[in-house]
Amino acid sequence: MTLEWALIIAALLFLTGVALVLLRRNLIFLLLGIELLFNSAMVIALVGEARWHSVTGQVLVVFMMALSGAALALTLALLLRVKQELGADTVEALRGLREEANE
């Protein structure tokens, strides 16, 4: 039963992450949602590892951690830049950016 419940936890994490990315207005919560999505993928990789007794799952998770850290450092730097340039940290501020580009 352990692996099934681990998969259910992964599904919960995935739902929460998608909801955070799609619904929240603050950009920091969007990034927290992306981290939850990465963690959901990690849980699924580890369930596969436990199912097939293979070391590849842990190797995949290590790479995923490095990649999510790299992506997060970049996006947080971009977020600080957005805050400096636009003075806001909401999705609506970036929507205004799109309207400027369309003109």
Add this chain to the structure above:
Amino acid sequence: MIIFLILLLALVVLVTGAALLVVRDPMHGVVNLGVSLLALSILFLVLGAPFVAALEVMLYVGAILVLFLFAIMLMRTPIELGEASRWRQGFWWPAVLIVLLAAVLIILYGRHPMLPVAIQEITPAAVGRALFGPYLWLTEAVALLLFAVIGAVLAIHQRGDHDA
């Protein structure tokens, strides 16, 4: 015995996820994510991956969460309680999509795919042998990528004369 631990972890993940969805202060969101990540590290230990469980605590709770805290501190958002909406404009259709996704997941999980497997622990030594054996070039590529991220972050924060 182990099933109670797993149920408790699922409950913790559910509660912190729900709290993440509704809290207003980004700082509260980060703390909730930290609790969720600690629960996940226990789950990784249960799944027989002690190396990844330790990395989850060190890398996620120790580094990524601190990155979030630095970002919140540097953004210096004035505390505005009450008036600012926590949802973005026009969020009803994405909410419908999320409910549909939840329904799909429930239907999918209702089919009882039994996985009767005895979990055996895979030690950090085996992971290290794999990382620096068959995956050596990939590991070095990730190291190079992490080095390049430093330059990218510096480039994002550069305020040259051309855009002043």
